[in-house]
Amino acid sequence: MEPTPLSDAEDRGIELSIVMPCLNEAETLEVCIRKAQGALQRHHVNGEVVIADNGSTDGSQAIATRMGARVVHVEAKGYGNALMGGITNARGTFVIMGDADDSYDFAEIMPFVEKLRQGDDLVMGNRFLGGIKLGAMPPLHRYLGNPVLTGIGRLFFSSPCRDFHCGLRGFRRDAVLKMGLRTTGMEFASELVVKATLFNLRISEVPVTLSPDGRSRPPHLRSWRDGWRHLRFLLLYSPRWLFLYPGIVLMAIGLAAGAWLLPGPQMIGNVTFDVHSLLYAAAAIFIGFQSVTFAVFAKIFAISEGLVPSNRELERLFTVVDLEKGLVVGAVLTVIGLIASAYALNDWGARLFGPLDVGRTFRIVIPAVLALVLGCQVTLSSFFLSILGLGRK
Numbered sequence: 289m290e291p292t293p294l295s296d297a298e299d300r301g302i303e304l305s306i307v308m309p310c311l312n313e314a315e316t317l318e319v320c321i322r323k324a325q326g327a328l329q330r331h332h333v334n335g336e337v338v339i340a341d342n343g344s345t346d347g348s349q350a351i352a353t354r355m356g357a358r359v360v361h362v363e364a365k366g367y368g369n370a371l372m373g374g375i376t377n378a379r380g381t382f383v384i385m386g387d388a389d390d391s392y393d394f395a396e397i398m399p400f401v402e403k404l405r406q407g408d409d410l411v412m413g414n415r416f417l418g419g420i421k422l423g424a425m426p427p428l429h430r431y432l433g434n435p436v437l438t439g440i441g442r443l444f445f446s447s448p449c450r451d452f453h454c455g456l457r458g459f460r461r462d463a464v465l466k467m468g469l470r471t472t473g474m475e476f477a478s479e480l481v482v483k484a485t486l487f488n489l490r491i492s493e494v495p496v497t498l499s500p501d502g503r504s505r506p507p508h509l510r511s512w513r514d515g516w517r518h519l520r521f522l523l524l525y526s527p528r529w530l531f532l533y534p535g536i537v538l539m540a541i542g543l544a545a546g547a548w549l550l551p552g553p554q555m556i557g558n559v560t561f562d563v564h565s566l567l568y569a570a571a572a573i574f575i576g577f578q579s580v581t582f583a584v585f586a587k588i589f590a591i592s593e594g595l596v597p598s599n600r601e602l603e604r605l606f607t608v609v610d611l612e613k614g615l616v617v618g619a620v621l622t623v624i625g626l627i628a629s630a631y632a633l634n635d636w637g638a639r640l641f642g643p644l645d646v647g648r649t650f651r652i653v654i655p656a657v658l659a660l661v662l663g664c665q666v667t668l669s670s671f672f673l674s675i676l677g678l679g680r681k
Contacts, residue, residue, distance in 0.1 A: 304328070304335035304401060305380030305461070308388040309370035314346040316390040316502040321355040324394035331398050339388070340374030342366075368469070368476030375464060384458040390502030391424060392456040399494040400458035409463040409489035412449050412481065413456040418495030425498060428511055437518050441478060444526040447485040449493065453477050453518070456496050463489055468594050474514040475521040482525055486596050525596070527586035535579025542572030550651055563650035570658040577662060581669045588676045614670025618663045625660030628652055 306324045310317060321337050328335045337357040341349050342365060352359050362373030375383055382404045386392045392413070403411040420430065438452040455477070467483040469476065484491055501507055523530045546569040548554055553562040584605075590596045632652040636644060 301334050302336055302379045302381070304333050304382045304384065305338050305374075305378035306335060306394065306397070307338045307340055307371065307374035307378055307383055307385045309340045309342060309367060309374065309385075310344055310348050310352070310388050311342040311370070312344045312346045312348060312505075313388040313503070314344070314348050314351055315504060317348050317351050317388050318355060319390055319502070320386075320388045320394055321352065321357050324397070325356070327395050327397050331401070333401060335380055336378075338374050338378050340370045340377075342370040364472065366472035366476075367474050368472040368479070371476055372469060375461060378461055381461060382458060383461045383464070384456070386456040389507070391499050392496060393499070396496070397458070400456075403492050403494060404458055404460065407490060408492045409460050410480070410484045410491045411458040412451065412491065412493045413454040413496035414449075414451040414493045415454050415496055415498040416451055417493070418497045420498045421500060423500045426511070433511065433515050437478070437515065437522070440519070440522050441482065444522055444529050445482050445485045447481055448491055449481050449485075451493070452481050454496060459484075463487075470595070471521060473517055474509060475517045478518045478521050479525075482522070483596075525590075527583040527590070531579045531583035531586060535576040535583065538572045538576030538579065540576075542569045542574075542576060545569035546573065546655075550655070552651075553647070563647055563654065566650065566654050570654050573658060574661060574665075577665060581665070584673065585676065588673070592676065609673075611670050611674040614666055614673070618665075618667030618670060620663070621659045621666060622663030625656045625658075625663055628656030628659065632656060 306328075308317075308320060308324075313320075317339070321339075324337045327333070328337075337352075337355075339348070339352040339357050339359045340362050341352070341359055342362050349359050349361075360374050360377045362370045364373075371385055375385070382401065384397050384400050386394060400411045400413075415425070416434075425434075434451065434453055438450060441447055441452045442449070457480070459480075463484075464480070467480075467487055469479050469483065471479045481491075546566060549561060549563070549566040549569060553560055555561070584602075587596075587599065587602060591598055591602070632649055635649065635652070
């Protein structure tokens with residue numbers, strides 16, 4: 289579905305589109321449309337109600353048509369797909385999206401409109417500020433799911449939003465279309481907030497009240513499945529927290545432990561730490577390095593694919609780090625590993641290739657192998673980064 293150009297929308301004089309995703313919402317759809325239309329008329333807002341139908345089989349489409357709403361048929365299943373179908377076909381300069389289950393009051397949309405008129409790009413509803421009526425939100429969502437996922441989102445992306453999953457929100461249509469939203473399911477709610485933050489859009493919040501779902505059937509939301517999809521999205525969109533920071537911590541721990549154990553065995557109380565612990569320290573350094581390189585790879589790929597905007601820090605990094613410098617570092621590490629390996633072999637030869645002093649020999653061999661492996665990894669990573677950089681140039 290091709291988006292309606294905003295210039296056409298403005299020519300029609302439509303300021304606001306109220307978009308409701310719909311999948312078998314016959315019980316509550318009529319009251320939601322009536323409230324939305326009433327708000328438009330009462331406040332003299334030139335707008336429309338768009339029902340993004342995702343394949344309803346209960347007559348929801350007929351109800352929407354009878355009520356004078358515009359029905360957009362979205363074949364691809366999923367909450368995100370339905371919303372993007374409705375947003376793409378909306379004619380308004382502004383869009384307010386909300387669930388069609390009567391849990392949000394479409395009669396109270398003017399705070400969103402006023403904020404949008406003042407220049408905000410995204411206006412989020414906040415249920416924790418506006419109030420959650422008895423029975424409107426399960427305790428699992430209220431005290432664990434929403435606070436934890438919102439906290440992670442705020443930590444990872446420095447977002448100002450304090451209720452990532454509120455279903456009632458408003459935004460400039462052109463701003464959202466430019467972000468290239470891609471998720472198809474419930475995690476669409478998180479993607480919209482995260483990308484608005486990454487694209488430095490102007491974001492604000494207004495209190496909203498959450499009422500109990502007006503339907504007699506269970507909601508489409510599945511707590512653990514959809515909670516995991518939100519968490520997975522937050523992790524995948526933040527290579528810094530998924531790869532970079534854990535990698536740096538692992539490397540720091542490995543280097544500290546290695547420096548402590550390299551001179552000889554160490555004791556804490558009655559426990560002795562020797563070359564076996566040194567081997568784990570080397571593994572921590574290697575895994576940490578891998579994680580850091582994955583962070584860089586993932587960030588460059590995300591920028592190249594248009595998933596996130598360009599990053600100045602990464603641009604500066606590419607002006608300093610290039611293929612040739614990476615090859616030099618890789619070669620130096622490889623040479624250090626080879627020299628250390630030759631030293632260990634010579635030491636063994638001095639013992640006529642007989643039984644080894646494990647404690648002594650491993651303190652040479654483990655750093656030697658680590659240097660060899662890191663040298664190869666730096667070399668290969670430098671070539672791969674250069675391949676990724678071809679598209680950027």
